[in-house]
Amino acid sequence: MALIKSISGIRGTIGGKVDENLTPLDVVKFTSAFGSWLQNNKNKQNLTLVIGRDARISGAMLNSLVTATLQGLGIDVIDLGLSTTPTVEVMVPELQADGGIILTASHNPKQWNALKLLNEKGEFINGKDGAEVLALAENEDFNYAEVDFLGSYQTRTDAFDIHIQKILDLPMVDAEAIRQKKFKIVVDAVNSTGGIAVPMLLEKFGCEVVKLYCEPNGQFPHNPEPLKEHLGDICALVKAEKADLGIVVDPDVDRLALVDEKGELFGEEYTLVAVADYLLKHKKGVAISNLSSSRALRDVAHRHQSHYFASAVGEVNVVTLMKEKEAVIGGEGNGGIIYPELHYGRDSLVGIALFLTHLAKENKTVSALRATYPSYFMGKKKMELTPEIDVDALLTKIEIAHQTEEVSTVDGVKIDFPENWVHLRKSNTEPIIRIYTEAFSQHEADELADSMIDKIKQMI
Structure with a gap:
C-alpha cells in the first residue's frame, strides 16, 4: 500500500x-x-x-x-x-x-x-x-x-516509573493541588500504551480514573487520530459518568486532546494554549508553535507580556526554534506539548500534569477555563494543480500580491491579516497546494480558503 x-x-x-x-x-x-x-x-x-x-x-x-x-x-x-x-x-x-x-x-x-x-x-x-x-x-x-x-x-x-517521577519532580507540577481536587477523569487511549501510562500518572495525582479503550492490544476501536469525528464515545461517557474531564491520547502518546465536563471537545489547538497560559503566567518568556497553529497562542503570550514565534511545520523545526529562542513552552496545534524543562519532544504525560495543575489552581471547570481563551476556527482545504505548473513560482506570485500584509515565507507562504490568516504549503509528493486558514467563525475560515483558491486560479 x-x-x-x-x-x-x-x-x-x-x-x-x-x-x-x-x-x-x-x-x-x-x-x-x-x-x-x-x-x-x-x-x-x-x-x-x-x-x-x-x-x-x-x-x-x-x-x-x-x-x-x-x-x-x-x-x-x-x-x-x-x-x-x-x-x-x-x-x-x-x-x-x-x-x-x-x-x-x-x-x-x-x-x-x-x-x-x-x-x-x-x-x-x-x-x-x-x-x-x-x-x-x-x-x-x-x-x-x-x-x-x-x-x-x-x-x-521501569521506564514509565522513571518518566512519571521526572514529571512529578518538575517545579511547575503541583501534585498536591491536583490531589486536593479529586478529579474524576475518563481516559481514551485507543487500546495502545497510553492505556498503561496515563492511568499510572493520574493515580499518582489521586484521580479517579474511568478507563475507555485502555487495553494495550493494538485493536484500535476507532480511527486513532484524536479528532472530533472519532471521539463520540468518550464525549458521551464523560457526561454519563459526570466526570470532570476526558483525556484522549494517540497510540504513541505524543498528542493530547481534552474533553470538558459537558462532553464537548476543548479543542486540540487549545491544549498547548492552556499549558502556555499557566507557564507564562508564572515565568515570562517565549512560546513557540508552527505556522499552521492557532493564533490563540500568540494572544495568550502577549497577555502575559511574553513573546511568540512560529516555526516551519514539523516537530524538528519547532524544537530548533525553541532552542534558538530559549522558549519556556512550545509545541504543535495537534495537541503536542513540548516542555524543555523535561525534554525536547512532544509529551502528552507532561502536558496532562501541567494542564491539571493549571485547572486545579484556577479553580474552574474545564469549560469555564476554555471560555477564558479567544475562540478561533480553522479551515483546511487543498487545491489540486496540473503537473506542469511551477508551484514555487505560484507561491511567489501570491507573496508579491500580498506584500502590504504581514507575510512569512519560512514554510510556504503565510499571510497574516488583522482578523485572520491563511497559510499555503505545497506538497512534496504531488502537485497540490494545502490551504490552512483561521478566523473568528468556521464560515469565515472556509470563505477565506475559497477566496484564496479563486485568486490562485486567476494567477495560473
Whole structure:
C-alpha cells in the first residue's frame, strides 16, 4: 500500500512487496542504515540503543527484527517493550545511550507502523543526518559484526516509573493541588500504551480514573487520530459518568486532546494554549508553535507580556526554534506539548500534569477555563494543480500580491491579516497546494480558503 522514507524515519503499511510497503526486509535495511550511520559518526567502540514500541499488532514482529539487526551490527540493545514516544525520548539520555528507535506510526491506522530515529539526546535526528541515513540504506553499505562481537540485549521494565517521577519532580507540577481536587477523569487511549501510562500518572495525582479503550492490544476501536469525528464515545461517557474531564491520547502518546465536563471537545489547538497560559503566567518568556497553529497562542503570550514565534511545520523545526529562542513552552496545534524543562519532544504525560495543575489552581471547570481563551476556527482545504505548473513560482506570485500584509515565507507562504490568516504549503509528493486558514467563525475560515483558491486560479 505505501512506504514513506523521510529524514526522521521510515513509515509504511505492513505486508506486500519490498520497497513498496514496510516489509521485514525494509525494516532490516533501514535499521542497518541507522545503526551503521551511528557507528560511522561516533568516536567510541561500543554503542547502545534504546528501543520501545506502541501496542500495534505488528509491533512485536518489528521489535524482533530491529533488535536482531542491531545486535548483528554489534550494537547493544536496551528494550523498553511497550512504551510511549516521550518515554523512549526520556530514557535515551537517562540510560546514556547513543540513540533510540521508536516503533510507532503515531496516529495512523493499525495497518501502519514506522521506525522513528532518535539521537543521543533523545530527540529526532535532523534533516542532514536523516539524509545520510537514507543514503546508506540506498547503497546497502553495511558491515555486520563477527560472532564474538554481537551486541548484547537487555530489557527494562521501569521506564514509565522513571518518566512519571521526572514529571512529578518538575517545579511547575503541583501534585498536591491536583490531589486536593479529586478529579474524576475518563481516559481514551485507543487500546495502545497510553492505556498503561496515563492511568499510572493520574493515580499518582489521586484521580479517579474511568478507563475507555485502555487495553494495550493494538485493536484500535476507532480511527486513532484524536479528532472530533472519532471521539463520540468518550464525549458521551464523560457526561454519563459526570466526570470532570476526558483525556484522549494517540497510540504513541505524543498528542493530547481534552474533553470538558459537558462532553464537548476543548479543542486540540487549545491544549498547548492552556499549558502556555499557566507557564507564562508564572515565568515570562517565549512560546513557540508552527505556522499552521492557532493564533490563540500568540494572544495568550502577549497577555502575559511574553513573546511568540512560529516555526516551519514539523516537530524538528519547532524544537530548533525553541532552542534558538530559549522558549519556556512550545509545541504543535495537534495537541503536542513540548516542555524543555523535561525534554525536547512532544509529551502528552507532561502536558496532562501541567494542564491539571493549571485547572486545579484556577479553580474552574474545564469549560469555564476554555471560555477564558479567544475562540478561533480553522479551515483546511487543498487545491489540486496540473503537473506542469511551477508551484514555487505560484507561491511567489501570491507573496508579491500580498506584500502590504504581514507575510512569512519560512514554510510556504503565510499571510497574516488583522482578523485572520491563511497559510499555503505545497506538497512534496504531488502537485497540490494545502490551504490552512483561521478566523473568528468556521464560515469565515472556509470563505477565506475559497477566496484564496479563486485568486490562485486567476494567477495560473
